[in-house]
Amino acid sequence: MTVYVLRRLAQTLLVLLLTSGLVFGGLYLVGDPVEILVNPQADQEERARSAAALGLDRPALEQYWIFLKGAFSGDLGKSFVFGRSALEVIIERMPATLELALLAMVMSVGLGIPLGLYAGLRPHGLAARAIMAGSILGFSLPTFWVGLLLIMVFAVQLGWLPSTGRGPTTEFLGVQVSILTWEGLRYALLPALNLALFKLSLIVRLTRAQVREQSLLDYIRFARAKGLKRARVIGVHLLKNILIPLITVIGLELGSVIAFAVVTETIFAWPGMGKLVIDSIFQLDRPVVVAYLLVTVFMFIMINLVVDLLYSALDPRVRIAEVKS
Amino acid sequence: MSAVLPAAEPVPQTPFRRFLEEFFESKLATLGFVMLAGIVLLALLAPLLAPQNPYDLAKLELLDARLEPGARSVAGITYLLGTDGQGRDMLSAILYGLRVSLYVGVVSGIIALTLGALTGVLAAYAGGRIEQFVMRVVDIQLGFPAILVALILLAVLGKGVDKIIIALVCVQWAYYARTARSAALVERGKEYMEAARGLGLSGTRIVLRHLLPNALPPLIVVATVQVAHAIALEATLSFLGLGLPTTEPSLGLLIANGYEYLMSGKYWISFTPGVALLATILAINLVGDQLRDVLNPRLAK
Amino acid sequence: MRRPVSASCALLQVRDLVTEFAGREGRLRAVDRVSFSLERGEILGLVGESGSGKSVTGFSIMGLVDAPGRIAGGSVKFDGVELVGMADGELRRLRGKRIAMIFQDPMMTLNPVLSIETQMLETVLAHDAVPRQEARRRAIEALGLVGIASPAERLAQYPHQFSGGMRQRVAIAIALLHRPDLIIADEPTTALDVTVQGQILYEMQRLVRESGAALVWITHDLAVVAGLADRVAVMYAGRIVEQGSTAEVLDAALHPYARGLLDSVPAANAAGGRLRQIPGMTPSLAHLPAGCAFRDRCAYADDACAAVPGITLRGSRQVRCHHPLFEAVS
Numbered sequence: 001m002t003v004y005v006l007r008r009l010a011q012t013l014l015v016l017l018l019t020s021g022l023v024f025g026g027l028y029l030v031g032d033p034v035e036i037l038v039n040p041q042a043d044q045e046e047r048a049r050s051a052a053a054l055g056l057d058r059p060a061l062e063q064y065w066i067f068l069k070g071a072f073s074g075d076l077g078k079s080f081v082f083g084r085s086a087l088e089v090i091i092e093r094m095p096a097t098l099e100l101a102l103l104a105m106v107m108s109v110g111l112g113i114p115l116g117l118y119a120g121l122r123p124h125g126l127a128a129r130a131i132m133a134g135s136i137l138g139f140s141l142p143t144f145w146v147g148l149l150l151i152m153v154f155a156v157q158l159g160w161l162p163s164t165g166r167g168p169t170t171e172f173l174g175v176q177v178s179i180l181t182w183e184g185l186r187y188a189l190l191p192a193l194n195l196a197l198f199k200l201s202l203i204v205r206l207t208r209a210q211v212r213e214q215s216l217l218d219y220i221r222f223a224r225a226k227g228l229k230r231a232r233v234i235g236v237h238l239l240k241n242i243l244i245p246l247i248t249v250i251g252l253e254l255g256s257v258i259a260f261a262v263v264t265e266t267i268f269a270w271p272g273m274g275k276l277v278i279d280s281i282f283q284l285d286r287p288v289v290v291a292y293l294l295v296t297v298f299m300f301i302m303i304n305l306v307v308d309l310l311y312s313a314l315d316p317r318v319r320i321a322e323v324k325s
Numbered sequence: 326m327s328a329v330l331p332a333a334e335p336v337p338q339t340p341f342r343r344f345l346e347e348f349f350e351s352k353l354a355t356l357g358f359v360m361l362a363g364i365v366l367l368a369l370l371a372p373l374l375a376p377q378n379p380y381d382l383a384k385l386e387l388l389d390a391r392l393e394p395g396a397r398s399v400a401g402i403t404y405l406l407g408t409d410g411q412g413r414d415m416l417s418a419i420l421y422g423l424r425v426s427l428y429v430g431v432v433s434g435i436i437a438l439t440l441g442a443l444t445g446v447l448a449a450y451a452g453g454r455i456e457q458f459v460m461r462v463v464d465i466q467l468g469f470p471a472i473l474v475a476l477i478l479l480a481v482l483g484k485g486v487d488k489i490i491i492a493l494v495c496v497q498w499a500y501y502a503r504t505a506r507s508a509a510l511v512e513r514g515k516e517y518m519e520a521a522r523g524l525g526l527s528g529t530r531i532v533l534r535h536l537l538p539n540a541l542p543p544l545i546v547v548a549t550v551q552v553a554h555a556i557a558l559e560a561t562l563s564f565l566g567l568g569l570p571t572t573e574p575s576l577g578l579l580i581a582n583g584y585e586y587l588m589s590g591k592y593w594i595s596f597t598p599g600v601a602l603l604a605t606i607l608a609i610n611l612v613g614d615q616l617r618d619v620l621n622p623r624l625a626k
Numbered sequence: 627m628r629r630p631v632s633a634s635c636a637l638l639q640v641r642d643l644v645t646e647f648a649g650r651e652g653r654l655r656a657v658d659r660v661s662f663s664l665e666r667g668e669i670l671g672l673v674g675e676s677g678s679g680k681s682v683t684g685f686s687i688m689g690l691v692d693a694p695g696r697i698a699g700g701s702v703k704f705d706g707v708e709l710v711g712m713a714d715g716e717l718r719r720l721r722g723k724r725i726a727m728i729f730q731d732p733m734m735t736l737n738p739v740l741s742i743e744t745q746m747l748e749t750v751l752a753h754d755a756v757p758r759q760e761a762r763r764r765a766i767e768a769l770g771l772v773g774i775a776s777p778a779e780r781l782a783q784y785p786h787q788f789s790g791g792m793r794q795r796v797a798i799a800i801a802l803l804h805r806p807d808l809i810i811a812d813e814p815t816t817a818l819d820v821t822v823q824g825q826i827l828y829e830m831q832r833l834v835r836e837s838g839a840a841l842v843w844i845t846h847d848l849a850v851v852a853g854l855a856d857r858v859a860v861m862y863a864g865r866i867v868e869q870g871s872t873a874e875v876l877d878a879a880l881h882p883y884a885r886g887l888l889d890s891v892p893a894a895n896a897a898g899g900r901l902r903q904i905p906g907m908t909p910s911l912a913h914l915p916a917g918c919a920f921r922d923r924c925a926y927a928d929d930a931c932a933a934v935p936g937i938t939l940r941g942s943r944q945v946r947c948h949h950p951l952f953e954a955v956s
Contacts, residue, residue, distance in 0.1 A: 015465065023477060124693070133353070136614060140607035142557050144564045145580055145599035152587055152596075218734035225688055225729075226749045226800060227722030230714075236748075240739050252468070259470035263561055267584075278565060281480045293477060297469070304468055316739060316784040 005305070012301045019297050020071065023290050024064050067290070076294065077287030081280070086291035090273055094295075095175045096166055097265065097272030101257045103179055103188055104195035109250060112200045116207025117242075121234070123212060131204060138201030143260065147194040147267040154190055162187050164269035191268040195261060199253050206249055210242035244315050251307030255300040347619045357611025364605050368423040375417035380573060407593045409582055415593065418579055419601050425575040426605065429486065430556035433493035438548055440494065441501025446536050448502070449509035460506065466499040475558060479567040489568045493555045504547045508540035542620040549613030553606045560602055576602040636663040636703075637840050638687070638808055643700035643710075645679075645686045654911040656682040658864035659700065666807065669834065669841045671855030671872065673848060673887070675908045679864040680844045681730075684810045687842075688727055689717045705807065723753040726801035730813040732793035736785040742769075742796055743781040749803050768799040772829060791822035798830065805837055812844045827854065848887060852876055860884040863909060863919035870943030880938075880945040880952065883920045918948065926951075 051057045055066065067077055076087040119128040155163030167184035169176040178184030214220065215238060223237045224230075262274035269275070273292060280288040349355050367374065407415050448459040466474070478492040560577030562568035564584075569575045574582070576598045583594025645657035657679045664670050674680040685691050687702050689709060702709040704725065709717065721727075729735040737745060746765035747758065754761075762781070769777035772795040785793055794814055801809055811830065815823040831854055834841045843855060851858055851872060859869035860881065868881040879885040886904035906923040909915070918935050921927040926949040935948045 023481070136353075136610055137607065140553065140557075140603060140610045142560055142577075142580075142599065142602050142606065144561050144577075145595070145602065148580065148584060148587055148595050148599070152592055156587070218729050218731060219737045221685075221690055222727070222729055222735040222797070223737065224690055224718075225721055225727040227718050227720070227752045228748060229718065229752065232748065232752075237737050237740070241737070244739060255468075256470035256472075259473040259476075262472060262476065263565065266565060277476075281476075281567070289480060293473075296473060300469060314739075316741075317786050 005309075008301075008305050008308075012298070012305075015301060016294055016297060020067070020290060020294055021064070023293050024067060025060070071294075076291035079280075079285055079288045081283050081285045081288070086285075086287040087295070089288060090276065090291050090295055093271060093273045093276050095177060096270060097258060097261050097274055099177055099179050100188060100192055100195060100261055100264070100270060100272060101254060103192040104199065104257050105250070105254050107192060107196035108199035108203050108253075111196075112203030113207050113246070116204040117211055117234070117239075119204065120208040120211025120215065123208075132208070135201040135204045138197050139205070141197060143194060143198055144263050144267055146197055147191070147264055150190045150194055151267070161190050163190065166271055191264050191270050194268070195257055195264045198260075199257060202253065203246070203250070206246060207242060210245060211238065214238055214241050244311065247314060248307055248311055251303055251310070255303045258299065259296065344619060348615055351615050351618075353611055354615030357608045357615070360604060360608035361612055364423060364601075364608060365427065367420060368427050371417075371420035371424050375414075375420045377414040377417040379413050379418040379421050407597075409579065409594045415579075415597055418574060419576070419598050422574055422576040422579050422598060423601060423605065425486075425569065425573060426556050426559060426577075426602065429489060429493065429559045429569075429575070430552045433490045433497065433555050434548055434552040436490070437494045437497035437551065438501050438544060441498035442505040442540065442544055444498070445502035445505030445507075446509045446540060449506045450536065456506075459502065463499040463502050467503070471496045471554065471558060472561065475562055476567065479562060484568065484570050486569060486573070489559055489562065492562075493558060496558065497551050497555060500547055500551055501544060504543050505540045508543050509536045512536055512539045546613065546617045546620055549609055549616055553609040553613065556602070556609070557606055576605075637666045637668075637705055638664040638842075639701075639703040640683075640687065641701045641703070643683065643686055643702060644698045645682050645691055646696060646698040648694040648696075649912075651912040653698075655698075655864050656695065656911060657686060660861075660864075660866050661700075662859050662866060662869060664808070664840050664842065666840055667835075667838045668857065669843060669855045671851030671858045672842055672844045672861065673846065673851055673858060674861035675846055677908055677911070678861040680846075680861045681812050683861070684727065684812050684842065684844050687810060688721060688725060689714075690721075690727075719753065722749055722801075722806075723804045724806050725808045725810065726804070726806040728794075728797050728801050728809065728811040728814045731817045732790055732797055732814075733817070735797050736793055738785055741782060741784055742788075746781070746796075746800055746803065749800050753804055764803060765799075768803050769796070771802065771833065772796070772799045774799070789822075790818050791826060794818060794822075794826055795829070798826075798833070802833060802837065806839055808840045808842070809834065810842045810844070813846070815850065816845070816847070830854075848876070860887065863914055864911065865919065865946060866944075867920070867947065868943070868945045870941075874943055878951075880940070880943065880950040881920075881947045882924045882926050882949070882951060885951055886923075918946075 048057070055063060058066070070077060074087065075085065078084065079086045079089050082089050115131050119131040122128050151163040154161045165187060167178045167187035168181065169178045169184060170180055171177070172180055179188045219241075220233060220237060223233045228237075259274075261270075261272055262278060264270065265272045265274035266278050273295070277289060277292040279285075280292070349358075372378075409415060409418065444459060448456040474496050475492045478495055479488065482488040482491060559568055559575060560580070563575050563577030564581040566581065569578060571578060579598035580595045580602070583591070583596070583598070586594050640663065641661050643657055643660045644655060646653045646655050660679070660683055662670065672680045672683065682691065682695070686697055687704075687709070689712070691697060697710055700710065704720065709720070736742075743762070743765065746768070747761045750756065750761035750764050751758075756764075765781060766777045769780060774780055774792065774795055780788075785796075788796060798814070814830070815826050818826060827850060830841075843851065845851060855872045857869065858872045858875045859866045860875070860879070860883065861867065862883045868875060868879060868884045870880075875884065876888065879888050883904070890903050904923055909919065909922070915922050917932040918924070918927070921931040924931070928949075930948045933948075935946050937944050937946050938950055940950075940952070
């Protein structure tokens with residue numbers, strides 16, 4: 001077990017190194033940040049001075065080496081735009097993205113599993129067909145366009161919910177959180193719904209497929225033959241079997257939701273990491289882009305690891321296989 | 326038990342006809358197919374159908390900007406779907422936008438399918454270390470959300486049709502590789518492969534003539550899903566300003582252009598291209614959904 | 627629950643049971659006017675090839691036929707109470723309590739992600755409001771009864787930690803938890819190794835005799851029935867074609883199909899002699915000939931067989947055939 005985790009962490013380091021190299025090398029080829037950062041009227045000397053100040057006058061490999069040395073001590077470079085540690089800028093924005101992603105996941109899981117369960121248990125009913133048709137639609141709706149529609153309908157036309165920005169935050173366990181108050185939650189509802197829609201369809205479909213597959217298996221019939229109540233057959237026997245594969249998917253989708261927040265945050269002007277990285281890409285703020293990618297890649301790998309551990313904790317069959325190997 | 330002889334039931338139809346029959350059994354799938362055929366036709370015939378060439382900036386009349394659907398221009402032309410911020414006819418822009426979206430989706434899909442399927446089948450055929458390495462790379466890549474990979478690539482590559490196609494290929498190839506490999510693994514174990522080897526057929530011949538055709542049905546299913554994804558992803562990236570250049574607006578860009586007018590109630594600039602985009606993706610998904618049911622031998626009874 | 631005094635009537639009385647499945651090719655009758663009855667403590671062997679409707683008959687009695695299947699007619703009386711059309715809640719209270727079922731594949735019947743303890747205790751608690759400690763005690767006792775060593779420790783384990791034979795013992799222990807009046811065993815030894823088959827068969831016989839439960843043993847294997855059942859019913863294409871006491875039926879089957887089935891058992895043939903086989907193959911329910919379903923494969927078939935044969939009685943034996951083999955010598 002410990003060996004397994006350690007091996008995975010070593011792999012993580014390798015992937016991070018690879019990503020940083022690729023991104024750093026790639027970004028080096030694109031544009032000159034000095035062009036954007038410095039006043040267009042600045043003369044050659046002034047440009048050279050600011051390039052030197054940002055460390056951009058050195059050769060690419062040397063820049064990367066300096067970056068790597070810094071990275072090992074937790075310093076991912078200074079943002080050209082903010083003039084502060086890039087990592088700091090990102091971590092500052094992280095709670096906003098995470099609360100949005102979590103809220104979206106809660107919405108899609110909380111709705112998706114019951115809907116998928118229903119559609120799987122009564123596959124030929126009218127409601128089940130409607131759910132499935134709806135999920136194909138949800139699967140096909142372009143997220144960013146739905147975001148615009150949500151703003152148009154709920155914010156502009158109906159005026160029920162605010163369209164942009166993040167609501168007032170309160171401190172919770174040392175983190176600034178907005179969704180714990182009603183006022184804050186109102187701001188988060190539309191973007192979270194927007195982010196949740198695609199995942200909701202995915203989870204409905206996966207749950208339904210799992211239910212259909214599992215409910216044909218003998219253990220369900222045996223559970224019924226034992227005289228168990230329907231609620232227990234579905235709620236314990238069926239649910240536990242479908243949740244185990246679903247947990248993996250849900251974990252991985254959390255990562256994908258964090259990444260997709262880039263789009264939603266841009267539309268709803270939500271001040272998270274996603275909006276930050278889009279802005280940084282346009283402003284050629286290299287350190288922030290590199291730091292964002294490293295931070296998200298790290299997060300994904302951690303999520304994957306947690307999902308794997310969770311899976312082996314939930315499925316008794318996997319646990320034993322682990323011990324043996 | 327009694328001796329069981331294989332039933333020599335007469336086969337009344339060719340497999341392809343049975344496939345068609347099963348496919349069109351679903352009303353939704355039929356609707357999807359008709360929609361898709363219509364959309365592809367519209368996109369192909371765009372230069373003939375469109376009232377205006379939306380790329381020809383000289384033709385644009387700023388006085389006609391932001392006209393409502395059905396409004397008449399200063400020159401007396403009726404804009405069925407209104408105009409955008411630069412006075413571009415939305416109908417024409419959407420028809421041309423469909424062309425770009427479909428082109429990008431299909432071309433990237435074909436390239437990714439070819440590269441991915443070859444990689445997957447060769448990996449399965451090679452086995453051993455090579456296979457392990459390739460599948461490791463595939464796993465790592467699939468661990469990352471498509472949008473993130475595309476974002477990195479476009480941040481590095483810059484804008485342009487070729488650039489976005491490269492990005493989409495990079496995002497998609499791994500899905501095809503994984504599918505092709507698992508299909509090929511199944512085929513590899515079958516007897517006719519042994520027979521083919523026994524006959525002294527060369528490696529490439531076995532791969533091309535035997536493995537690939539059998540891996541095709543699952544690949545086609547993945548391809549429909551992926552082309553729909555690619556179109557959506559391209560639109561998303563263009564919307565973010567990272568995909569296609571503004572000179573050749575795809576549907577995503579048209580929606581982005583309308584974004585700023587949304588708050589002032591000029592909804593059509595964003596809305597109608599979105600409907601076109603949704604219809605395209607929906608049609609592909611409906612077809613893909615049914616294809617999966619029909620082509621999947623596990624579900625077939 | 628108050629048990630009606632019913633010394634006179636049979637424990638289980640199935641009358642003209644019809645179970646249908648709606649499919650692409652219309653409604654298929656998996657069980658067609660099946661009738662039989664079972665006394666307390668009696669063992670009935672329900673024999674047939676796969677697809678003959680024997681398992682569906684078992685599920686129909688349990689009320690476990692799912693859509694697209696449904697019980698389309700007939701009656702199932704258990705201890706004088708009609709089960710067909712009974713409210714699901716009432717039926718549930720009978721299932722596992724007074725009627726238990728054991729399935730074919732022990733790899734599939736136990737829930738892979740729940741411990742044996744959970745799966746046994748929930749069965750006790752579904753019917754009896756007893757403290758968990760008491761439920762646990764009963765579970766351990768039941769495991770001991772079916773010959774599982776150190777049952778208290780095994781209780782905490784998961785199905786995958788048991789061998790196939792051991793899993794089937796667990797399933798049997800679960801079935802016996804409430805000392806049911808009737809056990810329906812759907813080919814419980816088919817999926818097991820031959821050596822284990824014998825053990826399980828022996829255990830089942832012992833347990834059933836000890837507990838006084840009646841048993842419906844569904845199987846395709848006549849050899850199993852010979853040593854176990856009091857009576858035998860042979861099914862073909864959804865119908866019971868012959869039933870009678872085991873000795874009588876195995877000695878001289880009256881229905882040509884049952885006779886053919888007997889002749890194809892290796893033990894019935896002289897060593898070295900050729901196995902006789904029934905010509906043709908089991909027809910699918912969608913393509914049954916009209917009239918007697920067996921007529922296509924039957925050496926005795928003639929024009930009369932175009933009509934569905936009625937039941938001919940001879941003593942306690944019943945045969946559904948126009949040309950029963952009363953005198954014919956095989």
